[in-house]
Amino acid sequence: MQIEFSKYQGTGNDFVLIDNRNNLISPEDTSLIEKLCHRRFGIGGDGLMLLEKENNYDFRMRYFNSDGKEASMCGNGGRCIVAFAYHLGIIKNIASFIAVDGEHEAKVEDNEGQIQICLKMVDVSGIEKNETTFYLNTGSPHYVEFINDHNEFDTYSNGKAIRYNKRFAKEGTNVNFVSFNNNDLQVSTYERGVEDETYSCGTGVVASAISAGFLKNKNRFNINTKGGKLSVSFNKIDNQNIDNIWLMGPATHVFSGSLTI
Template sequence: MLFSKYQGTGNDFILIDDRNNTFPTHNQSLVAQLCHRRFGIGADGLILLQNQSDYDFRMVYFNADGAEGSMCGNGGRCIVKFAHDLGVIKNHTRFLAVDGEHLAEVDGEEVKLMMSNVPAWPTRSETQTDYDFLNTGSPHVVKFLTGLASYDVINEGRQLRHDAAFSPGGTNVNFTEVVNGNGLFVRTYERGVEDETYSCGTGVTAAALAAHRHQRLSSPVSIRTLGGNLRVAFTAHADGSFTDIYLIGPAQRVFGGNITL
């Protein structure tokens, strides 16, 4: 099987051209093995590019544990760059993912991906919590704090990820610090990976929207992650909802090869 490895701000993925529908999508243990960083290729997830009528392609995403996952923003940017490199698309695309239709644009090494609209979510006073919980294609907790560089993201993130309030599916957890006026530093504990990742696209999107609500940060919000820099642009509405949400940043091919299944 031919594969390519791509990364978007350190969030890395195995990309497979599955337009002939030969990949065994039912084999969860195989996906987990391929994503394993000691016994496989190593990645935060695996993504299939498949044919889809009325669209340029379909994105099928699997978490590193082998289970089919919800929307992955950095993975979406990487598969757009993969499709561009394969010649499936030129500079603009319309594709289908698990959360619906997405538009995207490739500009050199940068990919601008339109995310799903986000409706208004309950305020902290309504939920009596010190965090926001919203869905940007995947469920996310956003918690603001200071001293993020030295924060225990793994243990604190794991506790919230498995909190009964989010059962049975759990949640991703983003610890967020406002920096440089209109910027954020974001560290994310991801379900499915069950660890801190270098970056999370739907997570930084959630952080940017929550930062607009609470700190009045304006679009576009500049975001620093452990793996690099991203931007999130959006249109905010008086009812608390958001539309025209774009995740913007680099997506790069790391290497390719073949592996025997």
């Protein structure tokens, strides 16, 4: 069987994307998905997404971590699959799609091939807050810890220790470390499923921005990650409820190809 695929990256968070409207790939084929994500024996990526048909929406997004298991929402993945749908001609400048965490809207800005995607995220509630740590679900669960700076900070070791502590070991959590850089944020993330630090995490920067909003009384942040720059805006209804959340940033086509399996 031959598989046509495209590779996209959003601020260094990279994904294999497959148009699965003909149901060529089984979402249950964990070993195949893991193989396609493998950086030595496959295409390579932090995750894989299937674009599928869905009534009353432009498409359905199905996201899998690099371990082959279907996962919770991925913000950078959401932006990349919108760019993929745009390049396939499924959408124009506005998209409406369904993902594991519910409905999403998106806007495409195409500046001579430089694609920027504005993705509306799900509303957030039930935020756990401490002096320098937060825990919230932005489509995926995120632990957020504020640190003084990122110089010499070991995101992998510190993130892994939290992800596998007594509270989170069974279900896992993503772990974000945030420092302030004037009015901007610097964010690094250890992602469950990938089980490593990634160049960027969309739901992670959303969680980090919302958490920073409680400390700085702001509702918009520019965010620097290892892989590039993102922006997040939101509306704080009260101390437990956030809505109108938008994640903004680039979604770049890297290459396309075919693979015989």
